[in-house]
Amino acid sequence: xxxxxxxxxxxxxxxxxxxxxxxxxxxxxxxKEPVEALRQRxxxxxxxxxxxxxxxxxKPARPAKPAKAEAAKAAKAAHWGYAGDIGPDRWxxxxxxxxxxxxxxxxxxxxxxxxxxxxxxxxxxxxxASNFSVLDDGHTVQVNVAPGNGLTVMGRRYELExxxxxxxxxxRVNGRQFDMVAHxxxxxxxxxxxxxxVLLERGPDNKPQPLVxxxxxxxxxxxxxxxxxxxxxxxxxxxxxxxxxxxxxxSLTTPPCSEGVLWxxxxxxxxxxxxxxxxxxxxxxxxxRPLQAGSGRLIKESQ
Ligand SMILES: [Zn+2]
Numbered sequence: 001x002x003x004x005x006x007x008x009x010x011x012x013x014x015x016x017x018x019x020x021x022x023x024x025x026x027x028x029x030x031x032k033e034p035v036e037a038l039r040q041r042x043x044x045x046x047x048x049x050x051x052x053x054x055x056x057x058x059k060p061a062r063p064a065k066p067a068k069a070e071a072a073k074a075a076k077a078a079h080w081g082y083a084g085d086i087g088p089d090r091w092x093x094x095x096x097x098x099x100x101x102x103x104x105x106x107x108x109x110x111x112x113x114x115x116x117x118x119x120x121x122x123x124x125x126x127x128x129a130s131n132f133s134v135l136d137d138g139h140t141v142q143v144n145v146a147p148g149n150g151l152t153v154m155g156r157r158y159e160l161e162x163x164x165x166x167x168x169x170x171x172r173v174n175g176r177q178f179d180m181v182a183h184x185x186x187x188x189x190x191x192x193x194x195x196x197x198v199l200l201e202r203g204p205d206n207k208p209q210p211l212v213x214x215x216x217x218x219x220x221x222x223x224x225x226x227x228x229x230x231x232x233x234x235x236x237x238x239x240x241x242x243x244x245x246x247x248x249x250x251s252l253t254t255p256p257c258s259e260g261v262l263w264x265x266x267x268x269x270x271x272x273x274x275x276x277x278x279x280x281x282x283x284x285x286x287x288x289r290p291l292q293a294g295s296g297r298l299i300k301e302s303q
Contacts, residue, residue, distance in 0.1 A: 080255050081139075088289050091255045101257035107292035108250030109170035112265060115246055115299035122243060123196070123264060124152040127160070127235035134218045135226040139254065140164040140287055141280065143215055144226060149235060151186060151196070153264070158186035158194045160235070167280055169199055170253050170288045171265050173246070178269055179277050182238060183253075193252075194262040196245075198238055203271020211237040212272055216279050240268035244302035253289040267302065 080086050080094055092102030100107070131146040142164040149160035162185055169181035180200040187193055200209075211233055220227035246265040251257050 082287055082289075091257065094255065098255045098257060100251065100259060101255055104251055104257055104259055105293070105295045106249055106251060106259045106297060107257060108253050108261065108263060109172070109289060109291060110248065110250065110294050110297070110299075111172040111175055111291055112246045112248070112299055112301070113174045115248075115301035117303035118300055120245065120247065120300060120302040121153065123245065125236065125239060126150050126152070127239075129232040129234045131229070132215075132218075132233050133226040133228045134215060134220055136220055136223045136283065138223055140166065140284060141215070141219065143233075145233070145235070151194070153194065153262075156188050156192075156194075158188045158192075161185045161187055163235070163238075165200075165280055165284075166253075166288045167277075167284055167286065168288055169197075171197055171199075171263075172291065173199075173265075173267070180272065180280060184235070184238075192260065192262070193258075194264065197263065197265040198240070199266065199269040200272050200277075201269040202274055202277060205273045205275065207271065207273065208276055209238070209270060209272045211235065212276050216276065219279075219283075238270065240266055240270050242268040244268070246299060246301045248297055248299045250292075250297075 080091055080098075082088065086094065088101070092098045092100075127149045130149055133144045135142045135144065142162050144162050145160055147159065151158055151160070163182055164185075165180055165182050167180045169178035171181060178199040178201045182198040182200060184196040184198065185193065186195070200212075203209075214229075214231060214233050218227060218229040218231075244267045246263075246267065248263050249259075250261050250263045251259045252261060
């Protein structure tokens with residue numbers, strides 16, 4: 001199997017494992033999961049109302065039946081987080097396929113600085129009003145978009161697979177971290193991945209970002225179950241007016257940290273209201289992988 005294919009396959013397998021994990025194993029996992037406990041404490045601390053979504057998602061799991069050793073092992077392999085003994089510095093130890101998380105030399109995110117200012121060709125976005133579903137996969141809020149969206153860059157067409165969010169932004173620009181980032185994950189016919197990052201920062205409180213507003217309105221009440229929205233979204237609404245970008249070769253920022261990912265980080269941040277930022281913060285106070293070494297990689301940026 002070509003490396004590029006295995007990148008996508010690993011990504012999809014990870015998602016499939018997440019989605020198909022037996023309920024029993026999932027419950028057992030939640031009981032002993034330190035990050036869940038942390039998340040719950042954080043959610044409670046951040047919660048200003050008793051009936052909020054964070055309180056609902058953080059409700060204690062029912063007592064679990066003893067999971068079979070095999071299921072427990074599988075759950076452990078699939079399980080990772082952002083703190084403690086399942087945090088980023090332990091990802092490689094959690095499963096053999098995560099090895100690159102520790103030893104890879106083209107890992108993401110990185111601090112985008114000292115890029116070569118050149119005439120980068122524009123990214124040609126081909127986004128349209130589309131049906132979508134929203135999934136809280138336990139690591140982030142992920143939006144699955146109906147087929148037909150994509151982009152073309154360097155003569156190659158990539159189809160949009162999904163987009164999701166991190167708080168704070170994983171990537172930095174000259175050392176600066178942003179309130180959040182949206183990662184729009186695309187894949188070409190050969191399975192090569194291209195991710196567009198849209199930096200999100202606090203803007204005026206009277207101008208909710210329309211696409212984010214629609215996604216938040218369709219947040220599922222249960223984790224692990226995608227909720228089909230009854231309205232459509234158009235990803236053009238999430239893109240900033242100015243389309244200059246930074247580009248470099250990196251990796252998935254979540255296990256298995258597969259490399260060969262073309263990153264395009266749009267330079268102009270998009271404003272969200274404090275309220276919109278607060279919604280995600282209640283669900284995921286911190287889901288950003290730490291910076292990785294640049295290791296001499298070339299960064300190019302639009303001039
Ligand atoms: Zn991401």
